[in-house]
Ligand SMILES: CCCCCCCC/C=C\CCCCCCCC(=O)N[C@@H](CCCCN)C(=O)O
Ligand SMILES: [Zn+2]
């Protein structure tokens with residue numbers, strides 16, 4: 001997926017407003033005769049306090065020396081170019097160096113009696129942290145060490161320099177995802193140095209090939225845990241963020257926890273035809289036939305599945321953040337659902353949330369300028385909406401192409417992920433929600449979503465039903481554009497906040513049940 005598309009969603013507000021103007025007359029007219037619900041949600045103060053689990057809480061206060069050390073450690077991590085180009089081509093030298101670096105910066109993680117460290121498939125790392133209360137089901141914090149490639153072109157500083165400038169650390173991996181790798185270990189290291197012993201056991205899993213498949217890292221770790229009969233209460237990975245200034249109708253930042261994830265398919269389409277002299281071309285060549293076929297795919301959107309995923313809950317729970325008339329529209333999707341369904345199609349990110357997407361990503365054909373091409377091949381990358389199945393999608397594709405001369409080959413495929421619970425009993429979701437409230441008081445809504453990209457947590461579906469994707473980082477459109485793009489950077493303050501969030505979350509997990517208000521699925 002192209003994360004930068006999210007930034008384009010900023011333009012959605014204009015489209016939404018234009019369409020909203022069109023419906024406002026209808027709203028007012030209908031409002032006279034219908035009793036429309038308006039958004040009323042509990043404020044942050046209405047959330048009950050944490051119950052303390054019998055131990056004293058360690059305050060998230062870090063000394064100047066610790067703060068300097070944590071930012072220097074992140075810079076050093078960025079300087080190791082742990083680039084994954086493909087499953088077969090990963091910078092294993094940098095990954096090995098990274099493995100040697102970890103015990104140097106996080107010595108307590110490697111010398112504490114209740115922590116066990118394992119290297120999986122040479123470059124991935126699994127830490128088992130044994131809690132004092134075996135009755136509490138363990139959980140996992142997940143991140144990945146590998147990064148996507150970055151050339152120096154267009155960067156303000158070299159992408160693997162880890163340079164600090166104007167309060168930011170620059171470099172590939174500062175947001176995706178060495179910030180999480182380092183913040184998780186950093187938070188636990190700081191807790192250990194304060195003699196913390198968790199009550200709830202947990203795992204820290206650091207994969208080394210997420211950007212190319214996760215099959216050697218996360219997938220192997222998941223298989224290892226499954227073979228040991230381990231079940232996890234919940235797992236937290238990347239893939240949800242705190243969005244700020246993305247929509248002009250919403251002034252305050254809101255947190256998105258992805259509770260599901262689209263499936264994926266790489267499908268190759270091929271047309272073969274007889275080669276020959278280009279001076280006497282046939283009416284159609286393999287290139288022309290295939291180009292027409294993929295053009296039909298591009299022009300014919302897959303069905304709009306709005307209402308069958310968490311998108312509806314997302315909008316309903318965001319309603320209170322908008323002003324009139326959007327707040328009324330979003331609170332009354334029972335009547336305005338069909339209009340929203342169309343509005344959401346207007347921008348790439350919201351469109352990706354409501355349907356299976358088809359991206360034409362590769363096209364290969366032709367062998368010489370004056371030879372009729374014997375073969376044309378195109379590869380399309382599909383992201384499958386959780387309400388659809390792989391066979392359904394394949395059938396729709398074939399019906400759209402509607403040409404027997406086109407052959408299909410599924411190069412790789414996986415199902416959409418099931419929806420993880422986000423009700424008041426969902427421990428992992430409520431733990432995140434509560435910790436967001438504690439650490440980001442400016443965030444007034446926490447909403448569920450489908451992750452439109454793929455993450456390593458999908459490999460763990462056999463050992464947990466609570467798969468959540470959330471990074472405690474506030475992203476503005478420019479920051480989102482830098483994922484896999486130019487000038488990826490994190491402010492030192494944002495990184496410290498991420499460490500603080502994990503420091504709090506690990507301690508918050510030491511309860512049997514997270515206290516939640518009645519309207520637990522609504523905003524804070
Ligand atoms: C009305 C407000 C709506 C805001 C909703 C935003 C929803 C945001 C959901 C997800 C954010 C995107 C997070 C993307 C993480 C993607 C990580 C990634 O790039 N993964 C790769 C994995 C490649 C593995 C090899 N096949 C990918 O997806 O391509
Ligand atoms: Zn990532």
Ligand SMILES: [Zn+2]
Pocket residue numbers: 148176211484
């Ligand atoms: Zn990535």
